[in-house]
Amino acid sequence: MLVTCRQMSEAEDRLFSNGASPEPYMDDAGRQCAEAIQRFFPRPSSVEVFVGKGNNGGDALVVARRLKERGWRVNLNFSHGPDEISELAAKKLREFENSRVGDSRLAGSPLVVVDGLLGIGAKGDLRGGIREQADRINTLRRERFATCFAIDIPTGLNADTGVPGEGAVRADYTLSICLPKAGFAADEAIDHVGRLVEIPLDIPVAEGDDSRRFLFPSNLLPRLERRLFDTHKGHSGRVVVVAGSRGMAGAAILVAQAASRTGSGLVTVCVLEDIYPVVAANCSPEIMVRPVKSHEEAGEIRCDVLAIGPGLGSEFDDAVLELVSSHEAAAVVDADGLNALSRNKERLKSLPSNRMLTPHPGELARLTDRREGRVDVTRVLADEWGVTLLHKGARTAIASPGRPVELNTTGHPGMASGGMGDVLTGVCASLAGQGLDLHDAACVGSWLLGSAAEAARDREGVAAESVTAATVFEHLGHALGALHAGTDSTGSGN
Numbered sequence: 001m002l003v004t005c006r007q008m009s010e011a012e013d014r015l016f017s018n019g020a021s022p023e024p025y026m027d028d029a030g031r032q033c034a035e036a037i038q039r040f041f042p043r044p045s046s047v048e049v050f051v052g053k054g055n056n057g058g059d060a061l062v063v064a065r066r067l068k069e070r071g072w073r074v075n076l077n078f079s080h081g082p083d084e085i086s087e088l089a090a091k092k093l094r095e096f097e098n099s100r101v102g103d104s105r106l107a108g109s110p111l112v113v114v115d116g117l118l119g120i121g122a123k124g125d126l127r128g129g130i131r132e133q134a135d136r137i138n139t140l141r142r143e144r145f146a147t148c149f150a151i152d153i154p155t156g157l158n159a160d161t162g163v164p165g166e167g168a169v170r171a172d173y174t175l176s177i178c179l180p181k182a183g184f185a186a187d188e189a190i191d192h193v194g195r196l197v198e199i200p201l202d203i204p205v206a207e208g209d210d211s212r213r214f215l216f217p218s219n220l221l222p223r224l225e226r227r228l229f230d231t232h233k234g235h236s237g238r239v240v241v242v243a244g245s246r247g248m249a250g251a252a253i254l255v256a257q258a259a260s261r262t263g264s265g266l267v268t269v270c271v272l273e274d275i276y277p278v279v280a281a282n283c284s285p286e287i288m289v290r291p292v293k294s295h296e297e298a299g300e301i302r303c304d305v306l307a308i309g310p311g312l313g314s315e316f317d318d319a320v321l322e323l324v325s326s327h328e329a330a331a332v333v334d335a336d337g338l339n340a341l342s343r344n345k346e347r348l349k350s351l352p353s354n355r356m357l358t359p360h361p362g363e364l365a366r367l368t369d370r371r372e373g374r375v376d377v378t379r380v381l382a383d384e385w386g387v388t389l390l391h392k393g394a395r396t397a398i399a400s401p402g403r404p405v406e407l408n409t410t411g412h413p414g415m416a417s418g419g420m421g422d423v424l425t426g427v428c429a430s431l432a433g434q435g436l437d438l439h440d441a442a443c444v445g446s447w448l449l450g451s452a453a454e455a456a457r458d459r460e461g462v463a464a465e466s467v468t469a470a471t472v473f474e475h476l477g478h479a480l481g482a483l484h485a486g487t488d489s490t491g492s493g494n
Helices: 005-017 022-040 057-067 087-096 127-142 187-193 217-222 249-261 273-282 296-300 317-326 336-342 346-351 361-369 372-387 420-433 438-458 467-473 478-483
Strands: 046-051 073-078 111-116 149-153 174-178 195-199 212-214 238-242 266-272 289-293 304-310 330-333 353-359 386-389 398-400 406-408
Touching: 022 057, 022 087, 022 149, 022 174, 057 073, 057 087, 057 111, 057 149, 073 127, 073 212, 087 386, 087 406, 111 127, 127 149, 127 249, 174 212, 217 438, 217 478, 238 249, 238 296, 238 420, 249 266, 249 273, 249 420, 249 467, 249 478, 266 273, 273 289, 289 296, 296 317, 304 317, 304 420, 317 330, 317 336, 317 346, 330 336, 330 420, 330 438, 336 346, 336 361, 346 372, 353 438, 361 372, 372 386, 372 406, 386 438, 398 438, 420 438, 420 467, 438 467, 438 478, 467 478
Parallel strands: 046 073, 046 111, 111 149, 149 174, 174 195, 212 406, 238 266, 238 304, 266 289, 304 330, 330 353, 353 386
Antiparallel strands: 386 398, 398 406
């Protein structure tokens, strides 16, 4: 559920007017925010904490104290001076000043920034000390590659509309307290919100928007079933991959490897004979690679789900379109499978309901002339075509008829490279083959892909730009393990 600032403020007002004290909620929010930062930066580092004069500043001071006690080097930056902060924030400042410094070694540690300047009550353009400090945050992020964590809302972003004001903070992570705000789902907000992290807080909210929601471990884990001890490979899903062509054999390999790494019982890759030697030599031994004279043969293999389209090129046979349009098994359709549909658009409205289409914006533009925002166009087309639509991007959106639009929260800009969609196709097909309905397979699959990309960056200690699709599928196990543990971090280091 998403909420407006008014809905969130009214919930807080009801709670506190009935006698609840704000202080325990500030302490809990600050503690959880500090713990979230430490999940992504397990080793103590240097942190610049930017403190506003209201309750958001109080939350930031609780974060500062918690990090200081864990050995972080903490520097406070006030928007209005320490004498002008609220009474409760002033108490948190005293607690910070009186807290013990933990032991640590900070040599070579990266810089972290915490944005605690403004909360949900702020409106209008940034001015004065707030604007100066917001500019400092953005300068540190840009010039020193600091990682910015925004507490609840990036300063300067309209949390209702998602429209950033001039000078608004660009956060790498937004620590969303209690419930995500409605504006976070807007296209304009993506570069300011960054990676969204859930900070649950027990504040009853009476109303909100149930038609959209963000994906967090808390709402993904219940969709997974724990395997029984006597599970065998026949229970774990049969995936048939129809992908790859001369010059793009790697697509078939990536799909198959990803399906195998996320729990498929049996993975069979069907490729034309001219690329069989390459694919067979580069797939893991457990993956079966079958040479075919025509893709029609793939439809004769028993399977629970087809993964079809990546790397097929423009010269594939007509059987591919028939598999996409008519095969009785569920199918995840990507890349050239989607391009086949774009040349035969009349088939879009007659597709079987057990289809997941996974277009990126360019592929979607070839399928339709609609140009609404990401959430709206995903909603409209999923209903119009009667399928699960996974609209890929920095904020992947998933919709199916009768289900809310769900937005992914994981990942990083290093995923803007070839092959990521191939890995996603394999993951989604694997999950569907194991019994998840296509909507849930798309949601869990998107989250796992982004989480695995984070693990590939952090566990290997490399820059985001160095992450490749091959390193992502190698870290899918870490992502799945994190989800099983109900956490949003793979336990990586900095």
